[in-house]
Amino acid sequence: MLLLSCGQADFSPKPRGYYRIDLPQKIYQVANTGCPFSFEIPTYSNLKDDTNKGAQPCWKNLEFPQFNAILHISYFDINQQTTFDQLTEDARTFVFKHTSKASAIDQKPINIPETSVYGLQYDIKGNTASNTQFYVSDSSRHYLRAALYFNEKPNIDSIQPVLNFLKQDIETLINTLSWK
Numbered sequence: 614m615l616l617l618s619c620g621q622a623d624f625s626p627k628p629r630g631y632y633r634i635d636l637p638q639k640i641y642q643v644a645n646t647g648c649p650f651s652f653e654i655p656t657y658s659n660l661k662d663d664t665n666k667g668a669q670p671c672w673k674n675l676e677f678p679q680f681n682a683i684l685h686i687s688y689f690d691i692n693q694q695t696t697f698d699q700l701t702e703d704a705r706t707f708v709f710k711h712t713s714k715a716s717a718i719d720q721k722p723i724n725i726p727e728t729s730v731y732g733l734q735y736d737i738k739g740n741t742a743s744n745t746q747f748y749v750s751d752s753s754r755h756y757l758r759a760a761l762y763f764n765e766k767p768n769i770d771s772i773q774p775v776l777n778f779l780k781q782d783i784e785t786l787i788n789t790l791s792w793k
Contacts, residue, residue, distance in 0.1 A: 636778050637679070643784055648688055650757060653789040663687075675786075680775045681764045684783065689756040700756045704733075704748040707760065713740040714767070720783065723749055728791050734783075736747050740767040744776050745783060755792045759783070 641653040642687045648671035654660055657679060663686075664674035671688035691697050710720060716739035732749035734743040746760040761779060763772055 623720045634774055636774075639781070641789070645790075647673070648673075649690075649755060650688060650793040651791055651793065652786045654786065658782070673745060675759075677779060680779065682761060682775070682779060683764070684759050684761045685777075685787075686757065686759045689758075689780075691750070691754050691756050695756075697752060698758065700750075700758070701733075701748060704746070704758050706771075707758075708735045708737065708746050711737050711743060712740045723747065723787055725790075726786065730787065730790050730792075734787070738769075740769050742767055744769070744772075745780055746788065747783070749787060749790060751792055756788070759786075 635655045637640055637655075639657045642656055644652055644654045646652075646660070650671075654675060657677065660680065661674050661676060662668075663674050669687070669689075673686040673688075674688060675684040676710045677683070689695050689700055691700070712718070715737050717738040718738070719787045720737065723730060723734055727729070727752040730749050732747060734747040735745065737744050737746070743762050744759045746758075747754065748758040750756040761776075761783065763775075765772065769776075
C-alpha cells in the first residue's frame with residue numbers, strides 16, 4: 614500500500630505564494646513642505662525631512678510604512694552653480710545606473726503648462742533597486758527629482774501590485790505639484 618501511494622504520476626509541488634496585500638483607500642491631503650513647492654500626498658504616507666548626511670534643506674522622504682517603501686525627493690534651486698542641464702544629466706545618470714539589472718527603461722514626458730511643471734518620468738522594468746523615478750522643473754528656477762525605493766530585496770513579481778498602486782500616488786503628486 615505504501616509503495617502504491619507514493620507512485621502517483623499527477624503529483625506536483627505547491628507553488629510559492631506571496632502575502633496578501635490589503636491596499637488602503639486613496640485619500641489625499643496637501644503636504645506642508647516648508648519649501649518652495651507643494652503637492653498632495655496620500656493619508657497613509659508620512660512626509661519627513663531627509664536626515665542623511667549631505668542632505669540639503671528641502672530634501673524630503675515620503676514614507677509608505679505599510680509597504681516598506683520610500684520616495685526620496687530632492688529639491689534644487691536652479692542658479693549659476695546648479696544649472697538645469699547639469700541637474701537633468703544627473704537624473705539621467707541615476708536612472709541609467711540601473712541598466713545592468715533592468716530589462717527596459719521607458720521614459721514618459723511630463724507637461725503641465727498650467728502649473729509650469731515639465732520633466733520626465735522613468736519606468737524601470739525588472740528587478741532593480743528603484744522601479745520609478747522622475748524629475749520636474751519650471752525650467753528656470755525650481756527643480757525637483759524623486760526616486761521610489763523599497764526596503765526589500767528587488768523581486769518584481771512580489772512588489773508589482775504595490776508598485777502599480779504607488780505609481781498612482783506619484784502621478785497625483787506630480788499632477789498636484791505647484792511652485793511657490
